[in-house]
Amino acid sequence: MLNWGLIGPPMLAAFLASIVEGVEALTVVLAVGATRGWKSAVAGAVLALVVLLALVAILGPALALIPLKLLQIVVGTLLLLFGMRWLRKAILRAAGVLALHDEAAIYQTQTAAMRRREAGTGGWDSVAIATAFQITLLEGVEVVFIVIAVSAGGPGLLVPASLGATAAVALVVLLGLIVRQPLSRVPENTLKFVVGILLSAFGAFWAGEGLGVAWPGDDWSIPALVGGFAVVALVSVAGCRGMAARKAAAS
């Protein structure tokens, strides 16, 4: 019997984070494919996915060798740094302080940049392969970190988190194949907001566990932390929006 209360949150965090990163990578791979040819663009992306899978296969089991308390402190702190950075950025974007991520504009810029580069001479286009490989690897490393970090909270979480990430990548690839355009309608900032809240909550809980904090209600503190960070984030959006409006009115 699967314990969805245990595996559900890490799986959801990995799924949503992978959607965000997948959409960003897809935009560039589509631009490369449309301008330089699909064979090389897909080859670069697939090559990067193989490297990322190898990273998960090596790093995931290796975590079991690290003492649990130390692992919880290190991974918890890294999750806090990563998750709160995402959450802060999502708050500022939701408040209108920072511009939203514009996939269509990125696609246009990337397409123009690819057209300026010299065309490949043989069957394979090295510029296309390198560009697709680099973007898939860069965005994928974030996914790998999230999958490994959310799996570090307990035994048996690596597989569900990996499945969540794989399902997201498959969904993004499928949508990319169907629409052949950047997925501009995906509410990227809302997803980042939710993932930021989840990762911040996991990070606080695991760092606390590692440090010997006695959480009230034990594992039930995690939903409470999720709720707490959600309230703080929503209040911050309202505060930042007001601050930005006052600044605009004064200038």
Place this chain on the structure above:
Amino acid sequence: MKRILDEAIGLFVDDGAFAIAIVICVAVVGALAAWAGALRLYCGPILFAGLAAILVESALRRARK
């Protein structure tokens, strides 16, 4: 390679003061938990309150810029 390294650091550090404040908050709660004995039950809420304050302050500071 340099870009990948920069991206790896950028995964965790965007605003330096924000990142340092988070690490200090975790370290302070760690010291408190080691010292607090039976009062360790209060360390979790203190950790959350510290992190929440850091998040709100950093976001408002950026919005004020």
